[in-house]
Amino acid sequence: MYCRKVGRPLLGLCGPGRSYSRAAVCRQRALWLRRSQHQALSRHNSTRSPSQSTVDPDEVKRFQSLASKWWDEQGEFAALHAMNDLRVPFIRDNLLNVHRAHHPGKPLAGLRILDVGCGGGLLTEPLGRLGANVLGIDPVENSIGTAQLHASYDPDLRDRVAYQACTLEELSADGAEEQEPVADRFDAVVASEVVEHLADLETFAFCCSHVLKPGGSLFITTINKTNLSYALGIVVAEQLLHIVPSGTHDWEKFISPVDLERLLESHGFSVQCVQGMLYNPVSGGWSWTNSTAINYALHAVKPRDSLQPDRAEESCPHPEDHAAATHS
């Protein structure tokens, strides 16, 4: 997507570096996929040392240098700030469908949300303000530090928002070790602008499923893998207009809604809706759109008790009432 400045930081298992040719990257990806599929099939145990060796040090370094810029609304992350206008209502309304709001003024009170790849907390804070208990995780420590400092000034958020510098795998592994009860898992996992930085989505999907309560929701926003997204997101944004630093995005890592859906469904999720998003660089604002050709948002639900999920085929509630772009 052409104006998305620097995207979300990595989350575990990124491919090793950017200088490879496309073919090499494809091969690499296939290897990773096969390897992780094997791991996913076998029992997940904590001897899979998650940690820092899987995180690309270049990416981490880049994001560390930008850590102080997260909260400048007109700066590098302006488009991400603006994206809150779409993603917060998207998350809020879909969660309200399932959990009726009991507290006026705090519609998400009582819900536990995990924000994966939270960066400086741009999405974590609004969710906290809506009453949810949010844990934001990110492998980049400086970003976590920035997020914590920003949230610490607001007494409203202090009690509800927490941050941790780790990866989803580490969090999920911790949980497995201690065999946490279902009640300690999350009502929702949010992975906004993260999935396009991962090479191993299988593990990601597995971990999400692991940390979610049955019936919990998974929200993903990411970029489609189309010619249009290559033209606008990489060529125009990175190389022509230099809106996004060159090399931020790897087109290979983009994933189409169909593939993402297939992947999630293979892990037991039921995809509720997919909706396209469009950025207007002139106004600096986002809007919902029928086409998922560039950016899109996706809502999936983990079934309760491995039976069919009880919320089948609901229409996707979002502010503008467009028909959901579909998974055919």
Added chain:
Amino acid sequence: MRATELWSWTSHSRFARSLSHMNRGLVSAEHGDVYDVIISGGGMVGSAMACSLGMEPNLAGKKILLLEAGNKKVMDRVPEAYSTRVSSISPSSATLLSIGAWEHITEMRCKPYKRMQVWDACSDALITFDKENLQEEMAYIVENDIVVASLTKQLDSMSDNVQVEYRSKVVKYRWPRPHHMAESIPWVQVTLANGKTLQTKLLIGADGPNSMVRRELGIPTVKWNYDQSAVVAVLHLSEPTENNVAWQRFLPTGPIAMLPLSDTESSLVWSTSHQHAEELLELDEESFVDAINSAFWNNENQSELIETAGSLFRGTLSTMMPSAGSPRQLPPSVAGIGPKTRVMFPLGMGHASEYIRHRVALIGDAAHRVHPLAGQGANLGFGDVACLTQLLSQAAFNGKDLGAMQHLLEYETERQRHNLPMMVAIDLMKRLYSTNSVPVVLLRTLGLQATNMLPALKEQIIAFASK
């Protein structure tokens, strides 16, 4: 579910590291309470803002504080005598106030009026406004004290949501630095005369035409003093009448208006030069009453030329549109005035070039000050309240920081678009009617007569003024 329970999930070393980051911020934020919204100024518009925010479901649980430098205005019983300062409340302002306060107002005292007649002293031209068939009210005349007392009563009943501090004068404001992660406190800091310092995520300045908030922010303001003062008084009518018409006559020195308060009493608002205003205040009661009656009834300012031109034009128009136009009515005559009710105050125009800054918004007279000739001052303020409340409610529902620029900019744009044309129109009217010179009088006479004949145009005017 508290954050500590969340943390128990994680390994302790990571927890310790993250906690040390939190502590740094925590220490600096301990200093003073942090409110979500502080409203500075508890007049009609400030109190209405506090009520309006307190009644918003999306803002439930937010900490809202109203700071008023004066005493609490309680009105257990409506006083016998009318007070001099009154406002014309439009239907949409009444709707805004129906957040509980309007019921109190109607219980106490208010006077709806159905028609307004405006005419010129220098000619025969007149224009009347009314809603169709005089069925609905055009607007209401309410004493300012009653509006404030009703809002105070309403605020008392919502003390869980909204705190009010009376006798709290603000001595200093400190503005936050815009969004860069410095080690400074990101909120607006308000220091009171009693030494307490409060912090807030959004400061709403409702502190009147000489707003301290506006001054301290250094917002450039376009303003000038009209060389006019308004004399206000409560008038006793000669005989009881179905007093549901508002009268306004444009004299060369300024407009004189009579606004109904009851069947036997009306409120006077006479805008005139400073000197004349002082003279009026000095007159004994009888002479003052004579001056008022003569101002409304006297025709000495009309010249023959204008009269002829006017009646010719009117004749032409009525052949074209025979059904339009309205008969001239004469205002009731005045017999006396209420005791000790003659007051004067200076008039001016003011408009802040910006209504907002980072974490600050101006509403009411702090943002815009107008001439009373159109009875719009209070309504513009209530319009600000309605707009800002709606935007803040939506922002809260989207989890936004209430002091963020995005929705404050929307407020500014929407209100400036509405207020500026109104203010320009009022100022133009004032200038147009401030002169005796024949060409201008001719122009305005013909213009007024033509407008009077066009019901569609009059409806537009009423709609614009009632928005």
